[in-house]
Amino acid sequence: MTTRTRFGVDENGYYGYFGGAYIPEILHKCVKELQESYLKIMESAEFRKEFAMLLADFAGRPSPLFFAERMSRKYECRLYLKREDLNHTGAHKINNAIGQILIARKMGKTRIIAETGAGQHGVATATVCALMGMPCVVYMGKTDVERQQPNVKRMQMLGAEVVPVTSGNMTLKDATNEAIRDWCCHPSDTFYVIGSTVGPHPYPDMVARLQSVISSEIKSQLLAKEGRDYPDYLIACVGGGSNAAGTIYHYIDDERVKIILAEAGGEGILSGRSAATIHLGKAGIIHGARTLVIQDENGQIEEPYSISAGLDYPGIGPMHANLAVRHRAEVYAVTDSEALDGAFELTRTEGIIPALESAHALGVLKKANLKPDSVVVLTVSGRGDKDMDTYIREMNNY
Numbered sequence: 001m002t003t004r005t006r007f008g009v010d011e012n013g014y015y016g017y018f019g020g021a022y023i024p025e026i027l028h029k030c031v032k033e034l035q036e037s038y039l040k041i042m043e044s045a046e047f048r049k050e051f052a053m054l055l056a057d058f059a060g061r062p063s064p065l066f067f068a069e070r071m072s073r074k075y076e077c078r079l080y081l082k083r084e085d086l087n088h089t090g091a092h093k094i095n096n097a098i099g100q101i102l103i104a105r106k107m108g109k110t111r112i113i114a115e116t117g118a119g120q121h122g123v124a125t126a127t128v129c130a131l132m133g134m135p136c137v138v139y140m141g142k143t144d145v146e147r148q149q150p151n152v153k154r155m156q157m158l159g160a161e162v163v164p165v166t167s168g169n170m171t172l173k174d175a176t177n178e179a180i181r182d183w184c185c186h187p188s189d190t191f192y193v194i195g196s197t198v199g200p201h202p203y204p205d206m207v208a209r210l211q212s213v214i215s216s217e218i219k220s221q222l223l224a225k226e227g228r229d230y231p232d233y234l235i236a237c238v239g240g241g242s243n244a245a246g247t248i249y250h251y252i253d254d255e256r257v258k259i260i261l262a263e264a265g266g267e268g269i270l271s272g273r274s275a276a277t278i279h280l281g282k283a284g285i286i287h288g289a290r291t292l293v294i295q296d297e298n299g300q301i302e303e304p305y306s307i308s309a310g311l312d313y314p315g316i317g318p319m320h321a322n323l324a325v326r327h328r329a330e331v332y333a334v335t336d337s338e339a340l341d342g343a344f345e346l347t348r349t350e351g352i353i354p355a356l357e358s359a360h361a362l363g364v365l366k367k368a369n370l371k372p373d374s375v376v377v378l379t380v381s382g383r384g385d386k387d388m389d390t391y392i393r394e395m396n397n398y
């Protein structure tokens with residue numbers, strides 16, 4: 001049943017050296033139950049039908065593949081933008097939230113928990129819980145609760161309970177620990193919705209499959225527009241890796257397609273203030289998986305920094321760690337200021353205000369040596385409404 005590919009997951013949940021499920025004993029049964037059921041559920045006709053209907057009629061898919069004519073001229077390529085910013089709730093995260101909550105329902109789970117940093121995953125999860133009439137608890141570091149008030153209010157309006165976490169640095173890592181603690185206490189009725197291609201097996205693979213709708217749409221849209229169903233380059237930003245995983249999923253073993261990932265360089269990879277996990281991380285365990293982790297010499301996880309709240313995660317999906325070390329993907333660290341340049345350029349050239357996360361993917365265009373006239377698909381993972389405070393502060397520089 002598993003489709004084995006060179007860069008896909010193996011039956012034990014590994015991508016080469018990375019992945020696996022490193023979890024407390026008490027969660028063993030629930031994780032095993034999920035490992036044994038997720039593919040069966042996802043491949044059932046009933047799930048596929050419901051998922052496809054909700055992606056179309058609730059999330060608004062397919063998202064357009066837009067030919068960016070003026071940017072193409074500037075970068076001497078044929079640049080297409082995959083418009084995940086046009087989805088309901090403003091980003092690709094809704095694809096995953098719909099899928100996981102449908103899986104939870106099929107498994108008989110009645111209570112949803114999630115963790116969130118910037119609040120985007122929390123909002124997507126709370127949205128789908130409202131739709132399906134399920135109780136939803138979202139763990140969020142107290143620092144993040146204070147700096148992401150509009151998303152906190154959105155989740156509350158949708159009926160979710162937002163629990164501020166006061167341990168550690170009071171950010172995403174601490175919220176995740178608290179969500180795992182909750183899951184340990186309620187293993188039989190609760191489903192933990194993880195927002196990216198991270199966490200213990202099967203989460204990275206499950207999330208990648210749910211997001212793979214992005215690359216299956218790219219295939220048919222490119223075929224219609226270019227007469228071939230593959231690009232020369234795919235470009236996406238990586239926090240945990242879910243929009244990138246969705247973008248590359250159906251091309252992962254197709255060597256004609258070059259994969260370029262953009263991680264958050266913050267103030268520069270040598271500045272001590274960045275979230276460039278692939279450049280700076282060492283193998284370690286985070287959130288139940290072996291992957292690259294930004295850590296000090298004692299193995300303590302370091303607090304990452306990026307101008308974009310959705311990319312400041314100290315780990316990276318195991319799939320992406322493997323793609324990077326095996327040189328299947330080329331990875332750029334894009335700094336805050338390069339991302340801002342990209343955001344203002346897209347806004348003024350194509351009339352699209354991107355999320356700050358997506359702006360990191362745009363920052364690659366100036367750094368990568370793209371072959372002239374090549375076909376490039378760049379995923380705009382989300383819209384910039386949530387980042388207007390930052391953009392307004394920067395406006396005078398542009």
Ligand SMILES: *Cc1c(COP(=O)(O)O)cnc(C)c1O
Binds near residue numbers: 355383
């Ligand atoms: C959360 C988020 C990201 C980062 O998450 P991935 O799992 O790496 O995709 C990127 N873009 C937007 C708009 C986000 O909300």
